[in-house]
Amino acid sequence: MKIVDLELYHSSIPLHTPFKTALRTVTIAESVFVKITCDNGIIGWGEAPPTHVITGDSLASIHYAINKVIRPVLTGADLTSSASVFTRLEKAIVRNTSAKAAVDMALYDCLSQAANQPLYQYLGGYRSQLENDYTVSVNEIEQMHKDAKLYKEKGFRVLKVKVGKDAAEKDIERVSAVRQAVGDDVLIRLDANQGWTAKEAVKAIIRMEDLGLNIELVEQPVAAHDLKGLKYITDHTTTPIMADEAVFSAQDARRMLEMGAADLINIKLMKAGGIYQAIKIANLSQIFGVSCMVGSMIETKLGITAAAHFAASHPAVTRFDFDAPLMLSDDILEGGIHYEGNGNQITFLNQPGLGIKAVKEAYLEVIKRDRSW
Template sequence: MRDISLRHISVPLIKPFKTALRTVETAETIAVVITDGEGRRGYGEAPPTLAITGEQLEGIAAFIRRASALLLGQEPLRLEAALALLQRGAVGNSSARAALDMALHDLAAQQAGLPLYRFLGGYRDTCRTDFTVSVDAPARMAQDAADIAASGFRTLKIKVGLGDVSLDIERVAGIRAAVGPGVKLRLDANQGWSAKEAIRAITAMEDAGLDLELVEQPVPARDLKGLAQVTRSVGTLIMADESVFGPQDAMALLAERAADLLNIKLMKAGGIRHAVTICRMAEACGIECMVGSMIETRIGITAAAHFAASQPNVTRFDFDAPLLLSADPVAGGVRYEGADMFLSPLPGLGITDLKAEYMTEL
């Protein structure tokens, strides 16, 4: 690697994104561009998601600058050696590590002359994403869900976990009535319930025939016993998200059978290298995975989509983040046609440039 540079990207969302953990009005991220000796550029990004990864913009930039000293001069095709250097002495900083990991994978695949999904295994070249309904008043959420379904999305991710459990049940009932039986509903409580509240809410929704596909992270991240209790007490599939960052977390969840599904995010895993490890661990245990994201641009989503497309054990996709932005700061990369996503046949991520009007040099 010849050069590693950073850019700060800031793009307002179309409307505020609300969950049980936070409200986001503007997408902020640090973009990483690694240039090799022949002028090829690899791209990555790291959004500061303080409520989940504990990172802020300044810390991400500082970590990447420190790590850059280890990576400069390394050969991208010696990928494992470069990634091992990146992990050395790194505690936390999962999104910052992910940004560098993405860019290194992008460059390695470019040097190999392959799209990244083929470089990683080449299982498929398309994905179909869900679309998120932010937590709000029940009537507002029902209308939002109906509008999204009418635009062609057949799987909705419903944010709950903010306020009384009875209100969450009302929210989901209203959404099911608004969209009808042909739309899948995934709930995401973002750690907003206790185990008892989760069992009560999910059981009530099952009894009401609301037909949930899954419920994501119903309890606090470190409450593995509570997560396992919920998983064993309800018929609906339970997915771990904030409970699983790296392979060690995945090992604990899988050993306990604390969840039916795992949500892998590059920003939690520290990049593609550990994401592949988690996915294969889950596959060995008969546990399917979803790949999701934070509030990211098409840099991170393109990298996540290439990883997801390369793995047969990834059966669900949550990649709507770029659709929530008021503008697109990325040229090239994954292409959307409604809910369907198509990976570029170009080598690497297929990202060709970043648009200057949305970023500042760091």
């Protein structure tokens, strides 16, 4: 099964509600879609959104990395030697993790189709249903109270609350308002998106502990490079601390795990460079007895489907953050993962690969190989 072509498309879908974090506000979900065609007729799909403030990837850099560097390296490659192909993908270009992730997804889509298995089963088939959370964007307190109450009414039992945009004292008020809105039967996890200093984080988390706000975890409270600060927070609070932007690669994970800098790791395919590399992080975490969450950037159901299949396949992954497609004004895919109810449960179709039946052409623009951004 040899790769005969890689085609690129640009997609753009508005969000029905702005997504706000300490790092950015998103109103339109843009992505580069990758379509890999093999000589036996199998077609695989992947996706890479530009997330400048986290991965550094832009639409232009994703396009260039795939079209000018990765395409020549992989065209003609034989997927029956898949480890060799994934190694060539990783070595083709330094960083550019989102571009690599999109190609990696498409490769795994092809491989699992050839095996006539859904991807999560091809990867190990550990579970077949996931409980999804929903994100409460960082806003004024009244709006966050209203949003949290709405998401609970829709059936979500886990909320991911964004903080870190203003002073930590205001974040405590935000979280208190969310807890008041949802009561005690909803799990609340926080994501500061690098918005606090280490001492601010410790003070705020201890205060929330004293108030009995019952926070499940706090994600990436300090700057990505500040592993000492992350460890300081982990050592001085009882609430579990999760590393996100601090861990891109297996090497990052090993460093963090050996330091004991965090209690948990958030794996994202766009940071890791795809499923092949994400498996390494999950395996390391399992060895150290550390649980993982799998999350995403603002992606369509294509990228989320790949991430969900990976998450379902590995026992170290115990938390799932796949609400991005629920924020979009339309669904670009026919097939892929299935959201039950209002999206709080995710199940998988009994279809080979990612289970993609079609991609809606109305949202796709062909990216010509000589395009200049």
